[in-house]
Amino acid sequence: GAGVSQSPSNKVTEKGKDVELRCDPISGHTALYWYRQRLGQGLEFLIYFQGNSAPDKSGLPSDRFSAERTGESVSTLTIQRTQQEDSAVYLCASRQYYASYEQYFGPGTRLTVT
Amino acid sequence: AQTVTQSQPEMSVQEAETVTLSCTYDTSESNYYLFWYKQPPSRQMILVIRQEAYKQQNATENRFSVNFQKAAKSFSLKISDSQLGDTAMYFCAFVLMNRDDKIIFGKGTRLHILP
Numbered sequence: 001g002a003g004v005s006q007s008p009s010n011k012v013t014e015k016g017k018d019v020e021l022r023c024d025p026i027s028g029h030t031a032l033y034w035y036r037q038r039l040g041q042g043l044e045f046l047i048y049f050q051g052n053s054a055p056d057k058s059g060l061p062s063d064r065f066s067a068e069r070t071g072e073s074v075s076t077l078t079i080q081r082t083q084q085e086d087s088a089v090y091l092c093a094s095r096q097y098y099a100s101y102e103q104y105f106g107p108g109t110r111l112t113v114t
Numbered sequence: 115a116q117t118v119t120q121s122q123p124e125m126s127v128q129e130a131e132t133v134t135l136s137c138t139y140d141t142s143e144s145n146y147y148l149f150w151y152k153q154p155p156s157r158q159m160i161l162v163i164r165q166e167a168y169k170q171q172n173a174t175e176n177r178f179s180v181n182f183q184k185a186a187k188s189f190s191l192k193i194s195d196s197q198l199g200d201t202a203m204y205f206c207a208f209v210l211m212n213r214d215d216k217i218i219f220g221k222g223t224r225l226h227i228l229p
Contacts, residue, residue: 042219042222045216056216091159101209102147102164105159105160110157
């Protein structure tokens with residue numbers, strides 16, 4: 001596709017429910033990143049994929065958070081038993097590994113836990 | 115570990131003025147890239163400008179230019195003839211070259227362009 005896409009754009013869920021957030025990277029981009037951005041704050045790194053392996057999971061805040069990636073395409077970020085502090089915008093970015101160092105970002109998913 | 119510091123949480127300038135956003139970083143490596151990203155209220159992150167550390171010449175993109183001081187580990191962004199559409203959050207970012215590594219972002223500077 002022309003850019004990184006994310007779905008849904010907005011998600012409202014009740015506390016305790018599980019949610020899945022989806023990211024479609026730019027075709028051919030082997031590296032994929034997930035970030036969390038709380039209201040008015042900077043980007044908090046969550047996890048990085050190179051292909052479908054995740055060499056860096058250091059940013060996942062708890063074992064309620066997990067992510068997977070199918071080959072070099074779609075990635076899903078799953079949050080189990082959501083808490084109100086999980087409310088944030090979740091941004092996905094991709095880049096063409098070693099060919100270019102800038103990351104291309106999707107529009108984000110705004111998650112609201114009520 | 116690499117760090118990026120943006121010391122100005124928020125700034126306001128009048129339209130058409132020039133504004134400079136500060137960024138410092140810390141690394142013991144010598145080969146890296148630096149970026150400035152813009153995040154308008156639409157929340158879409160947009161790359162504004164990039165600088166390769168091995169290049170001495172400062173990068174420019176139309177009204178946007180950087181002052182890259184490698185020895186001082188400083189990477190400021192200058193916006194000339196500021197426009198209302200420049201209102202956004204600006205993030206300075208750093209990544210090591212040829213490494214399996216993530217981009218390190220600063221905490222951002224919120225820039226308001228006033229009419």
